[in-house]
Amino acid sequence: GEDVEQSLFLSVREGDSSVINCTYTDSSSTYLYWYKQEPGAGLQLLTYIFSNMDMKQDQRLTVLLNKKDKHLSLRIADTQTGDSAIYFCAESYDKIIFGKGTRLHILP
Amino acid sequence: DAGVIQSPRHEVTEMGQEVTLRCKPISGHNSLFWYRQTMMRGLELLIYFNNNVPIDDSGMPEDRFSAKMPNASFSTLKIQPSEPRDSAVYFCASSLGTDRSGYTFGSGTRLTVV
Numbered sequence: 643g644e645d646v647e648q649s650l651f652l653s654v655r656e657g658d659s660s661v662i663n664c665t666y667t668d669s670s671s672t673y674l675y676w677y678k679q680e681p682g683a684g685l686q687l688l689t690y691i692f693s694n695m696d697m698k699q700d701q702r703l704t705v706l707l708n709k710k711d712k713h714l715s716l717r718i719a720d721t722q723t724g725d726s727a728i729y730f731c732a733e734s735y736d737k738i739i740f741g742k743g744t745r746l747h748i749l750p
Numbered sequence: 751d752a753g754v755i756q757s758p759r760h761e762v763t764e765m766g767q768e769v770t771l772r773c774k775p776i777s778g779h780n781s782l783f784w785y786r787q788t789m790m791r792g793l794e795l796l797i798y799f800n801n802n803v804p805i806d807d808s809g810m811p812e813d814r815f816s817a818k819m820p821n822a823s824f825s826t827l828k829i830q831p832s833e834p835r836d837s838a839v840y841f842c843a844s845s846l847g848t849d850r851s852g853y854t855f856g857s858g859t860r861l862t863v864v
Contacts, residue, residue: 673852677852684754684855684858685853685855687853687854690852732852737783737795738852739795740785740792741792743793
């Protein structure tokens with residue numbers, strides 16, 4: 643069945659790079675997504691990648707996709723306090739399936 | 751566009767009462783999704799509609815939960831009777847069917863059943 647796995651917590655020092663990892667099971671997924679959820683808010687789409695791409699870069703964000711291993715990662719360069727949030731990995735074929743989210747904590 | 755609008759933002763109710771959550775999707779979006787978020791289970795898809803028709807309700811926990819979409823601009827999620835284990839944040843999201851750039855989420859309704 644469909645399943646998306648990601649670690650629950652990550653602590654990173656301000657200014658360092660954050661790397662959030664995710665694995666998924668559905669090889670027929672067409673799009674993979676990263677969403678951000680700030681406290682008390684809904685999920686906000688950060689970026690997405692089509693399944694035939696290896697990498698996508700958007701300012702401080704870099705998404706890497708290893709389709710063979712079904713592994714997706716999100717790298718945030720120069721992590722700032724405003725990046726503190728829960729980050730959700732998601733895959734889609736006919737509907738979007740979300741992981742449980744990784745809570746990113748920024749250390750001063 | 752004002753985005754996906756959910757109401758109320760917070761709801762506190764007593765066990766056994768009926769609860770109705772409301773959602774207005776983004777104008778022009780033809781798919782609507784109801785999710786439930788808890789610490790234990792994360793984000794669960796309850797039901798989704800396409801062109802106002804329910805497509806997949808396999809995530810609806812039990813018969814106490816029902817959802818309707820009478821027109822393209824409004825949907826409700828009803829719990830009757832409510833139980834303490836229904837306490838969660840309920841999100842509505844919408845998308846344009848052919849738009850692969852993901853869903854737009856509302857701010858959620860935090861439901862507490864006491």
